[in-house]
Amino acid sequence: MLKTRLALFTLALLTTSAASAQTLRIGLAEDPDVLDPHRARTYVGRIVFTALCDKLIDISPKLEFVPQLATSWSYNDDQTELTFKLRDGVTFQDGSKFDAEAVKANIERAMTLPDSNRKSELSSVDSVEVVDPQTATIKLKQPDATLLATLSDRAGMMLAPAAFADGKEFSQNPVCSGPYKFVQRVQNDRIELEKYDGYWDAEAFPIEAITYLPITDATVKLANLKAGDIDMLERLAPTDVPSVKGDTSLDFVPVTGLGYGSIRFNTNNGERSKKPAGANKLVRQAFQAAIGRDVIDQVAGNGIFPPAQQPFPPSSPYHSDKFPVTTRDVDKAKALLEEAGEPNPSFELVFGTGSANQQLAELIQAMAAEAGFQITLRATQFAAMQQEMEQGNFDAAMINWSGRVDPDGNIHQFVTCNGNLNDSKYCNEDVDKALNAARLTSDVEKRKALYDQAQTILQQDLPLVYTYYQPWPFVLNKNVTGFEPYPDGMVRLKGMNVE
Amino acid sequence: MAELILRRVLVAIPTIIIVSMLVFALQKLLPGDPALLIAGEERDPKVVEFIREKYHLNDPVPVQYGYWVMNVLTGDFGISLRTDTPVTTLVAQKLPVTIQLAVMAMIIALLVGVPAGILSAVRKGTVTDYVANVVALSGLSIPNFWLGILLIFLVSVQLGWLPASGYVPPSEDLWLSIETMLMPAFVLGTALAATLMRHTRSAMIGILRSDYIRTARAKGLRQNKVVYKHALRNALVPIVTLMTLLFGELLGGAVLTEQIFTIPGFGKLVVDAVFTRDYQVVQGIVLCTAIGFIVMNLFADILYILINPRLRGA
Numbered sequence: 001m002l003k004t005r006l007a008l009f010t011l012a013l014l015t016t017s018a019a020s021a022q023t024l025r026i027g028l029a030e031d032p033d034v035l036d037p038h039r040a041r042t043y044v045g046r047i048v049f050t051a052l053c054d055k056l057i058d059i060s061p062k063l064e065f066v067p068q069l070a071t072s073w074s075y076n077d078d079q080t081e082l083t084f085k086l087r088d089g090v091t092f093q094d095g096s097k098f099d100a101e102a103v104k105a106n107i108e109r110a111m112t113l114p115d116s117n118r119k120s121e122l123s124s125v126d127s128v129e130v131v132d133p134q135t136a137t138i139k140l141k142q143p144d145a146t147l148l149a150t151l152s153d154r155a156g157m158m159l160a161p162a163a164f165a166d167g168k169e170f171s172q173n174p175v176c177s178g179p180y181k182f183v184q185r186v187q188n189d190r191i192e193l194e195k196y197d198g199y200w201d202a203e204a205f206p207i208e209a210i211t212y213l214p215i216t217d218a219t220v221k222l223a224n225l226k227a228g229d230i231d232m233l234e235r236l237a238p239t240d241v242p243s244v245k246g247d248t249s250l251d252f253v254p255v256t257g258l259g260y261g262s263i264r265f266n267t268n269n270g271e272r273s274k275k276p277a278g279a280n281k282l283v284r285q286a287f288q289a290a291i292g293r294d295v296i297d298q299v300a301g302n303g304i305f306p307p308a309q310q311p312f313p314p315s316s317p318y319h320s321d322k323f324p325v326t327t328r329d330v331d332k333a334k335a336l337l338e339e340a341g342e343p344n345p346s347f348e349l350v351f352g353t354g355s356a357n358q359q360l361a362e363l364i365q366a367m368a369a370e371a372g373f374q375i376t377l378r379a380t381q382f383a384a385m386q387q388e389m390e391q392g393n394f395d396a397a398m399i400n401w402s403g404r405v406d407p408d409g410n411i412h413q414f415v416t417c418n419g420n421l422n423d424s425k426y427c428n429e430d431v432d433k434a435l436n437a438a439r440l441t442s443d444v445e446k447r448k449a450l451y452d453q454a455q456t457i458l459q460q461d462l463p464l465v466y467t468y469y470q471p472w473p474f475v476l477n478k479n480v481t482g483f484e485p486y487p488d489g490m491v492r493l494k495g496m497n498v499e
Numbered sequence: 500m501a502e503l504i505l506r507r508v509l510v511a512i513p514t515i516i517i518v519s520m521l522v523f524a525l526q527k528l529l530p531g532d533p534a535l536l537i538a539g540e541e542r543d544p545k546v547v548e549f550i551r552e553k554y555h556l557n558d559p560v561p562v563q564y565g566y567w568v569m570n571v572l573t574g575d576f577g578i579s580l581r582t583d584t585p586v587t588t589l590v591a592q593k594l595p596v597t598i599q600l601a602v603m604a605m606i607i608a609l610l611v612g613v614p615a616g617i618l619s620a621v622r623k624g625t626v627t628d629y630v631a632n633v634v635a636l637s638g639l640s641i642p643n644f645w646l647g648i649l650l651i652f653l654v655s656v657q658l659g660w661l662p663a664s665g666y667v668p669p670s671e672d673l674w675l676s677i678e679t680m681l682m683p684a685f686v687l688g689t690a691l692a693a694t695l696m697r698h699t700r701s702a703m704i705g706i707l708r709s710d711y712i713r714t715a716r717a718k719g720l721r722q723n724k725v726v727y728k729h730a731l732r733n734a735l736v737p738i739v740t741l742m743t744l745l746f747g748e749l750l751g752g753a754v755l756t757e758q759i760f761t762i763p764g765f766g767k768l769v770v771d772a773v774f775t776r777d778y779q780v781v782q783g784i785v786l787c788t789a790i791g792f793i794v795m796n797l798f799a800d801i802l803y804i805l806i807n808p809r810l811r812g813a
Contacts, residue, residue: 031771033539034583041539115550120543171583186592187584188771189666189763213665215761219648220664227655227663383531383776386542390535402540413541420544 022208024480024498026491027221027233031188031214036171037157038110038118043402043489044214046154047234050490051193051210053157053176056084056103057148059405061486063315065148069098069158069177079143079442086134090200092160093181100136104128105161107138118155120420121146145442149406153488179205179493188214206497225250225475231498232476234489237356241302244475251476255485256315258403258410259470260308263287263349263364263396267463268425270392276345277395278424283345284462286336290371291364292328296467300360305468310455311401311410313469315487317444318407320452323459333371346374347395352382361398364467389423397423400470405488407451408439415454415463426463430454503804504797511793518789519782520564526778527560533776537580554580567782576786577779579772586783589768593752594787596666597764600687600757601749603680605742607688608695613738615692616699621726623704631696638693647686647759654682664761683760687753691745698741702734736806740799747795751788 032045037053040046058068070084090098107128110118124144129137140147150156163175174182179202180193191212195205213230215221218237224230226247236244236252244252265284266273276283293307307325312318337343349365351357358379365375380388388394404410412435413419417427434454438447458464472489482495534550535542551557555566570577576586619631655663662679669676706712707730715725752766761767765784772780 031582033581036583041537041541115537115546115553117539117541117543117546119545120541169583185582185584186763187579187582187589188767189592189761213761215664217759217761220651220759220761223648223651223656224663224665227651227659229655229663229665381531381774383529383533383536383774386535387530387532420542421540 022498023211024207024209024232024493024496025211025213025230027224027230028212028214029218029221029233029235030216032191032212034171035174035182035185035191037154037159037176038113038116039171040154041117044212044234047489047491048191048193048212049154049157049176050178051180051493052174052178052182053159054090054178055152055156056158057152057156059149059152059486059488061315061484063317063405063487065152073148075442080140081137082140082147083131083135083137086136087200088134090177091198092158092162092175092177093196093198094160094162094175095198096160096162098158098177099133100130101133102158102161103136104130106158107155109159109164110155118150121150121155143440143442145439145447146406146408148442149404149409152405180210183209190214201494204494206495207493210493222475225477228477231480232474232483232491234472234474234491236473236475238300238302238304238473239356241304241473249478251478251480252473253476253483253485254304254471254473255487255489256306256313257470257472257489258313258316258405258487259401260311260313260403260410261305261360261398261400261467261470262308263398263465263467264389264414264424265396265463265465266392266394266424267461268427269423272392272395273425275347275395276340276342277347280340280342281461282336282340283342284465285460286333286340286345286371287368287373288326288462288465289329289333289336290368290373291465291467292367293325293467295328295367296360296363300356300363301468301471304471304473306471308466308469309459311414311464311466312407312451313403313487316407318448318451320448320455322452323455328367330371337372344372344374346376348376348378349396349398350378350380350385350388350394351398352385353379357398364398392423392425394423403470403488407447408435411435411451411454412439415458424463426461428457428461431457503800507793507797507800511790511797514793515786515789519568519786522785523564523567523778523782524560526773526776526781527563529773529776531776532556533580533778536776567779571786576783579780580777581772581775581780586780589780590783590787593763593765593768593784595668596762597750597752597766599669599676600680600684600753600762600764601746603677603684604687604691604749604753605746607684608691608745609742611688612692612695613699616696617703617726617731619696620700620703620707621722631700635693635696638689638696641690642755643686643690643753644755644759646689647683647756650682650686651759664759666762680762683753683756683762686760687749687756691749694745695738695741699734699738702737703730706730706733732806736803739802739806743795743799743802747792750791750795752784 028044030044032048033042034040037049054069056070057065060066069087069090071087072085075082092098110116111122124140124142126139126141131137158177160175164170179196179199181196183192183194185191193210195208215224221233222240225233244250266278297305297307309325310323349361351361361377365377368375389397413421415426416432416435431454434450438450441447474485476483479499481497534547534556537550538547555563578585615631619628622628651663654661661682665679667676667679712730715729752764752769754766754770757764757766769781769784
């Protein structure tokens with residue numbers, strides 16, 4: 001009895017290790033949402049789509065656009081038509097052919113699906129024209145400098161039209177054009193993909209299968225990696241950085257992302273904006289001088305929270321030298337408060353629950369207190385905070401933005417008068433003008449000048465105080481090779497292998 | 500017996516209705532707007548409005564509840580607002596997991612708790628009794644999440660004996676499935692074992708003092724026979740009741756333990772669903788759990804009668 005059991009046990013061990021040699025197991029910090037690129041909204045969902053669904057174009061680590069399903073693209077002279085030449089010989093995971101008709105069907109679905117989260121991203125698109133099977137032209141209502149970036153993300157992912165035809169729940173059985181196809185999903189437990197042999201570049205993907213495992217507890221996620229039960233993880237907790245760096249069996253691969261952490265002040269949204277911190281920009285300038293972003297990086301981030309002064313990360317061509325990171329200066333902060341006539345301004349800072357947020361908020365509270373600020377802290381669940389902010393029921397909020405490839409996504413909707421995410425209801429005509437103009441031209445130099453123009457005002461008014469750039473800290477077992485981190489925090493599997 | 504079951508089932512119906520109403524109402528008291536959460540970071544106003552319409556979030560709460568009941572009565576338990584997965588699929592995926600965890604935890608609790616209780620009752624006042632009591636007290640006081648993380652570090656990371664977390668279905672690999680579930684079952688089981696031990700002990704102590712046990716001993720019966728044949732059988736009545744009730748609770752999902760060991764059971768599902776305001780999932784799971792608990796209660800009654808012949812006539 002014992003012998004058979006032992007034999008069975010060994011057999012089980014052998015079979016599992018044989019299988020896992022071909023499988024990459026990735027630990028995710030949360031369970032992805034709906035597996036439909038046109039409706040999805042989470043970062044972890046995008047990680048899964050990166051393997052599942054190819055896009056018209058991709059980005060390079062330096063945020064340039066590179067071919068994926070489209071081999072080349074060009075604008076017409078007045079920038080109202082964007083024409084894509086499509087790759088030949090590409091098939092969807094159901095074997096059907098990828099062509100210009102499919103591009104048209106996909107863009108139209110992303111624009112018309114009632115609960116599409118891509119609608120506003122594609123609002124400049126008027127129609128899609130099929131020129132020939134390998135050529136598609138997107139016609140625009142007006143020039144849109146953000147469109148290429150949009151199409152390098154979920155809005156540019158190509159789904160098999162048969163899989164979203166009438167009455168089919170795409171999300172329950174997604175069929176796309178990427179190197180790995182959907183096998184199964186158990187909510188809160190796992191998402192399994194396997195290699196699609198008909199992929200146009202299949203040789204570049206040696207890994208046979210991918211399993212994504214959502215593990216919400218950061219400590220347990222790391223323990224799984226150390227025990228060899230997963231091969232890599234995303235978003236290491238900053239507190240675990242020293243222990244991972246000291247572990248020779250692990251590779252620590254952090255990359256500075258496109259998003260940022262920020263303190264958002266209620267400057268103009270209801271009664272609560274009338275407090276000194278909301279009403280007087282001198283108070284906000286004092287707050288900025290009182291907090292040390294380098295301290296935040298060292299203490300709360302363990303060195304992986306690069307200080308941020310502006311919404312564009314250093315990897316972006318729109319990152320400007322004109323706005324260096326403010327160094328901590330308590331005397332200057334006190335002087336500014338003196339000038340404002342508010343030596344001890346008080347406000348409430350809300351933040352999403354979680355020990356990392358709590359620590360960061362306490363740090364900010366303590367630093368600001370040295371200059372005379374009286375900040376009360378309130379942790380609240382994210383869902384509640386979002387609603388309170390929209391209703392103007394906040395003084396200041398600590399909130400992150402996951403970041404976009406195009407600079408517009410990191411700034412426009414937060415500070416323009418009618419911006420969808422402008423919970424501060426901050427409004428300045430000159431800022432609006434500059435940011436709207438920056439949407440219409442794709443000339444990098446001209447756009448950068450416009451963003452600098454807007455930022456010159458914003459850096460004085462400070463409706464948002466940026467604190468750090470959001471890192472994507474990956475940890476891999478040494479047996480995983482070929483991983484290259486990108487600022488968008490995606491796991492691109494091309495060239496990766498498990499030894 | 501049949502009458503008893505019928506009566507219990509009839510009583511259960513209003514209970515389930517009240518539970519579902521309460522849970523629905525409580526969820527609506529939670530701050531935060533499900534539509535905002537579903538619409539994501541961008542929260543396009545048009546999308547938010549569409550979602551509110553689609554899930555009747557603009558209607559008064561009783562009307563929303565009405566929609567839910569109507570759908571349930573036609574067999575439609577709704578879908579997860581977060582992932583589109585039908586609630587029935589979710590229940591079908593999670594129920595076996597939760598049952599497996601509950602059964603394994605119960606076995607561990609039984610194997611440890613009942614013998615320890617008997618032992619400490621028989622040797623009342625000795626060192627054995629004290630040790631057993633201290634262990635039981637620690638079992639009750641040690642928080643599950645703490646013991647869980649500690650075990651993961653010791654058994655999985657340091658020793659590499661068991662998988663750190665996750666779940667493998669028994670159909671895929673029975674042995675690996677048991678291995679993966681062993682630590683969480685142990686964490687849950689030890690806490691239950693402590694409760695069982697305390698109850699077994701007090702039941703046994705009471706019975707060992709009774710007259711018929713004295714008679715049995717006077718007859719010259721051996722200790723083992725007295726304890727196991729005469730005393731234990733009567734002591735079992737409260738223990739079995741307790742066990743079935745504890746099992747009913749386990750079917751509701753072990754929130755902390757499932758979270759720590761990333762077990763995709765009811766507990767983890769329902770917590771995630773509450774956080775994401777995925778109210779149809781919460782409703783579905785609570786309904787299932789309530790039914791499970793009521794069934795276990797009924798089961799306890801039946802067992803009670805089977806063990807105690809005096810109740811058979813009643």
